[in-house]
Amino acid sequence: MSETFNAIVAAEVEGKVKGQLQHLTLNDLPKEEVLVDVSYSSLNFKDGLAVSGKRNICKRLPMVCGIDLAGTVIESASDKYKAGDLVLANGYGLGENYWGGYSQKARINPDFLVKVPETFTLQETMAIGTAGYTAMLSVLMFERQGVKPSDGPVLVTGAAGGVGSVAITLLSNLGYEVVASTGRPETHAYLTDLGASSFIDREELSAKGEPLAAEKWVGVVDTVGSQTLANVIAQTRRGGCVAACGLASGFDLPTSVFPFILRGVILAGIDSVMATMDLRIQAWSRLATDLAKEKINNISRVEPMSDVPALAEQIVAGKIRGRVVIDVNA
Numbered sequence: 352m353s354e355t356f357n358a359i360v361a362a363e364v365e366g367k368v369k370g371q372l373q374h375l376t377l378n379d380l381p382k383e384e385v386l387v388d389v390s391y392s393s394l395n396f397k398d399g400l401a402v403s404g405k406r407n408i409c410k411r412l413p414m415v416c417g418i419d420l421a422g423t424v425i426e427s428a429s430d431k432y433k434a435g436d437l438v439l440a441n442g443y444g445l446g447e448n449y450w451g452g453y454s455q456k457a458r459i460n461p462d463f464l465v466k467v468p469e470t471f472t473l474q475e476t477m478a479i480g481t482a483g484y485t486a487m488l489s490v491l492m493f494e495r496q497g498v499k500p501s502d503g504p505v506l507v508t509g510a511a512g513g514v515g516s517v518a519i520t521l522l523s524n525l526g527y528e529v530v531a532s533t534g535r536p537e538t539h540a541y542l543t544d545l546g547a548s549s550f551i552d553r554e555e556l557s558a559k560g561e562p563l564a565a566e567k568w569v570g571v572v573d574t575v576g577s578q579t580l581a582n583v584i585a586q587t588r589r590g591g592c593v594a595a596c597g598l599a600s601g602f603d604l605p606t607s608v609f610p611f612i613l614r615g616v617i618l619a620g621i622d623s624v625m626a627t628m629d630l631r632i633q634a635w636s637r638l639a640t641d642l643a644k645e646k647i648n649n650i651s652r653v654e655p656m657s658d659v660p661a662l663a664e665q666i667v668a669g670k671i672r673g674r675v676v677i678d679v680n681a
């Protein structure tokens with residue numbers, strides 16, 4: 352009998368889809384070209400939705416959950432990778448369409464893999480993970496739209512979460528004045544340490560507002576969506592850029608055209624899942640230069656894969672601070 356390994360597999364149990372720890376063999380894995388000995392994955396909001404079954408994330412079942420992973424190539428039928436290479440993957444439908452990272456072994460399409468930048472350990476790449484890489488995509492979007500630190504303050508919503516924590520760290524390191532919106536005052540010291548200079552209670556942004564409000568932000572990284580996104584668009588300065596990357600409070604957007612046609616506000620969507628390989632490589636190499644190692648450690652903690660079902664409930668409830676690395680071998 353072939354050796355078994357552990358994975359968190361989403362399957363239908365009594366009419367509900369939930370992710371649970373299961374034992375798989377190599378024969379269970381899909382027929383992809385690169386076999387990876389996975390060391391770490393991470394906990395992202397989407398993982399929380401998938402494992403808890405709160406939303407229909409998995410496009411087919413059974414599905415190994417986990418939208419990202421980092422590990423070592425064991426064998427490869429592709430000339431892009433060889434045994435011993437350190438690789439990471441995120442997005443491209445991992446954990447949704449393709450078996451993902453909550454697994455001690457994974458077979459992956461080589462086109463989904465990125466070589467781990469030399470500055471990072473496997474654990475550090477997953478401390479950043481999909482959330483941190485999405486934060487970097489948002490920063491790159493600011494730069495493409497010409498939003499400069501000298502232009503004025505930027506706002507990060509959902510500040511104490513994964514995307515928010517990394518966004519604050521990156522923006523502050525690049526010299527931006529960063530205002531953080533959080534619903535958890537107990538995280539103020541943590542967020543100050545990451546680089547936030549002042550705070551807005553998230554309640555202030557979630558109440559229904561005017562279509563146009565006083566101009567405050569030259570850039571916004573919004574992870575919350577819904578009324579909060581509408582309000583921050585209304586508060587964005589002429590020509591400023593709102594990077595819309597999340598839906599922690601909802602996927603609707605009750606806004607008007609006024610901020611766009613009267614102030615030229617740019618609403619820029621951030622899609623980490625299908626970002627081009629060029630953009631991924633650019634994002635990971637900028638993370639390697641722009642994110643201090645000690646900050647990565649401050650933001651993250653490591654938890655065993657067996658705890659993923661409980662952690663999934665916590666992240667969906669907005670109770671996780673920063674980033675959680677998942678040790679798939681613990």
Ligand code: NDP
Binds near residue numbers: 397515575600623668
């Ligand atoms: P986290 O759960 O770590 O962070 C989300 C934060 O949002 C929470 O910590 C909390 O921050 C705030 N929040 C939670 N619930 C609410 C609510 N009901 N109303 C207002 N604020 C709330 O998740 P991630 O950082 O991993 O992801 C953030 C969002 O970005 C998610 O919606 C996720 O799906 C999305 N995302 C999108 C990607 C893309 O490709 N576009 C890639 C990665 C993530 P606080 O306690 O500080 O208020």
